[in-house]
Amino acid sequence: MDKSARVFESVLACFALISWLSASQATAANSPAGFPDTRLQSLLETDSTQQAPRPFTIKGWKTTTGIKTLFIHTTDLPMFDVHVSFAGGSAHDGDTPGLAAVTFSLFNEGVADMSDHAAIAEVFDGLGAKLGMDLDQERATFTLRSLSDPDKSSRALQLFTQMLGQPALTEEALLRVKRELRGLQLAEQQQPAEIASLRLLDLLAADTPYARSIYGTDAGLTSLTRQAVQTFHSQTHSASQTQITLVGDLSVEQAQAISLQIANALPAPLVALPTVEPLKAFGTEMHRHVERTQEQVHVLLGQPSLSRQHEDFVALYAATLIFGRGANSRLMTELRQKRGLVYDASIRNKDWAGSGLTSITLQTSPQFANETVALVKSMLSKFRREGPTQEELAYFKRRLANANIVGSASNAQILGRLAEINRHHLPLDLDFFAQQVQRLTLEQIRTAMDKHLPDDQWRVVTVGPTVPQVPLPQPAIVPTVEPSGHSCRADAGFVAS
Template structure:
């Protein structure tokens, strides 16, 4: 193929890609879009794979969920514990230190030996922590010659870690470095400040990695006690996906559950997310952009109105066609991105957040504009067209996001964590049943225009007015945000 023919092929593929990118669950509206397949997108019925969830509880009290997939000869196992930073007590950083020390050594194997063993088996081990749970994920081949030693290593890491005195200082140093990184990120700083305003003097208002003072006070005996108390079978959840039989999955869950400690009752923290009188706050930060976060308490994942509020957050800031993106980026060119989320937080509460960043001279005007948009949205709710577009987009995404074992595992972990119905498509089906009135009622029941908190992190500079909004270019409607030249689209 000549260079010229390759270039023509590139142009043709670019045109097709631009047209397809505009579909996003609905055909592009530009007059130059005449590709027949685009007009058929909305009529295609997309069905996820029929995957059955099996669930059981071990005698030790561990809840287990399993989905069998046979496309690849491998499996993923996710083990989580109610051992997040909200259990730190008087030592902020204790939970993160304990989690980090678990993989630092077991009897007969130090960290390099553990890493070498995993590499030799072709296995991957990852771990993470948030306010509520500490999580460990293992990916391995299903072949017993690989699966059994990999599972044995994971079991020993969780049940008999050395938690050595020698490894405690370097682990603390790593967590201090993570804290410094967070403090140097304006976006993280803004979100952390929002949480501090919503739940002052509560473990959910502190960073997951703790504080400098808390880390300095953590001792090996405190770590050992934390492990005995919270890394217990009744605080554990196990989620399995992959090429395993039901009998193999059950045996794997029993092996882990039976090996875990059996402690006395543990302290379980909770928080009352009640904001104080401060509704706006600005933190000085030397950079050209200002990070802004709006937030107010919402509902937890299991609440009957969660689906409606999640849909509302997606319509507000869930992609290029959201209200915030249309107004702030497409019309005014203020932001690169703006997004919203409705997450579980504070041990049984919820938190609705809206985040964006804007040039520091436009901070105050942008705050006022977004607050006005939020007030309008809470008063009027979404339009029927906005909800219809969201339903199509999520239905298409639902299929794409259940293609791999990792994607299935993520969905299954959420079901396990929040005790949701045993249906991988449950969340999407809830959205499909919503009406505009459902969302309006949920907004009026749980959110209020006078309860928004906002935190801005950036430099104090002279403020300027917003640029005037621009009208969409010819050939683009308010519903189509595609920027491809209509004359360039294949016909």
């Protein structure tokens, strides 16, 4: 999931630990007689899955115009982050592919007293502020990071809210943005990963907005008018379509004032935003090949899965990560360590079409493409029937418990977590997901895989040259190493002094 339930891992502590141990080696050689002959180990005796609740309190409210707002107060740094999300993704393009992307791209292309992107960027840079923008099929997102000092933040917030509520949307900027998006369309058509992704979406949801590039089509861009952009802005960026998330060095009163400032700047909708219905049926074509001259074949397998709110989401998420995320996953062990077929392979869960999409991506030599796909399907089928082992689940729980802390250490990370809670209307607790993971059982995971990722629903896209196929190399014997759950472990030659 490009944004949901991400796994964070850090090795910085390991480097510091090993460096310290190296320096201590000579001292250890002169240990007193009778000194215990031990080696430093990770804290295996410690139950790292049991962690005390963190002192983050989520405050929530709605503005007078109905905007849902969530806020966490932190004081580590004299700054704050604002995240504003609108229901303005490309799925709302309707009959004009590219409408969402054009509107989105125009926000930082000028306001009433600033004519272009450079002028806006100069103001933010001068205030030490940082603007962020992101667009997907569901939503358009804008972020602002600013110093808490009112002399800096007041001007940054003024410009930020002006961009959101009153972008200039000029004809000149419209032409410029259309040219840029056409360039992005051309670049997308040259990237194997992007080609495969779009073909997969077309297999699943042909002739719907969910199968299109977020950049639209050349015909769609050509037909776009300034009036259409203005109407779309009013429909999708009104208060009724908005979520606000704040994290940082602000009081509750200051955070409420910021949310109200943003809400008051947004346009009143001229007409209601048309509803985009979730897909109820998916395409029946199961495989598509795109011929392309390149050294490797890009392979993408995918099928619809679950929304973040579904009761089985956490179990399915755990199942997919145990199967295919990380160097020691089943997928990488078989494809890389045993057979040398890939450099990397991974599984991903993301929001899509009102629910979710699970996909597996890898690259391999053209002569092994068909057999590699067959092997991955066979592995998935076996995993679906049997589920993970108790050791795999225990390792996953330890890894997620630690990553839960590491992955929410900074304001930006906390903001990402809180925005996900806001977007999916989850319980107001940063640790809720991690707690759900710790309660998972083997049977819940196996059942989720069996119910929601059937063997016969994997669509496959391959991008690359067509060559004669050969059998896969026989798997090598890889020594079995029990997962420790910890990435820091001293080499046998090092001992603590």
